[in-house]
Amino acid sequence: KEYLNIIETEVNNSEKTITDLLEYSREPVPQQEATDVYKLLEDVMKRLPAPDSINVSINCIDSLPIALVDGRQIGLVLSNLLTNAYQAMPNGGTLDIDIYHQDNQVMLAIHDTGYGIAVDDIASIFKPFYTTKPKGIGLGLAISKTLVDVNGGKIAVESTENEGSTFTLILPQSRET
Numbered sequence: 001k002e003y004l005n006i007i008e009t010e011v012n013n014s015e016k017t018i019t020d021l022l023e024y025s026r027e028p029v030p031q032q033e034a035t036d037v038y039k040l041l042e043d044v045m046k047r048l049p050a051p052d053s054i055n056v057s058i059n060c061i062d063s064l065p066i067a068l069v070d071g072r073q074i075g076l077v078l079s080n081l082l083t084n085a086y087q088a089m090p091n092g093g094t095l096d097i098d099i100y101h102q103d104n105q106v107m108l109a110i111h112d113t114g115y116g117i118a119v120d121d122i123a124s125i126f127k128p129f130y131t132t133k134p135k136g137i138g139l140g141l142a143i144s145k146t147l148v149d150v151n152g153g154k155i156a157v158e159s160t161e162n163e164g165s166t167f168t169l170i171l172p173q174s175r176e177t
Helices: 002-025 037-047 071-087 140-150
Strands: 033-036 054-060 066-069 093-102 105-112 154-160 164-172
Touching: 033 037, 033 071, 037 054, 037 071, 037 093, 037 105, 066 071, 066 164, 071 093, 071 105, 071 140, 071 164, 140 154
Parallel strands: 054 093
Antiparallel strands: 033 066, 093 105, 105 164, 154 164
């Protein structure tokens, strides 16, 4: 049973690497539609629940924000950001997620209390194949930035070493809101 668990983990890691490489090699074409960002986040968190050692707080300010994005693509971005946040807090911590409207845009800020990003690394984290992780291939944030860009949004990061990081998605708001 122990070996089967190891094999399953390695197969999942290999599958993610292959998926990331395929996703990166394709020119993404978004199928934009009105997307409930809060529900999208909930769906992603069901697939990727936080470890027990991480306390998660989701704050949705105002009414539920509706963005005009490709839900599958932005779901992949959220998966990458949550995975990175979990990995940044191997000994536990707090993950705060805020969703709100600002200037006809949907804002989603993901803040972790992990080890943060070194100042010298911030300028490179969205570059393909740049990683500071021993087992990383450096495509998660590069793909995430590309997907956010093709959906008409932006991604920003603020980080302080040993205090944590905040990744903010700025997405176009649907007129159906």
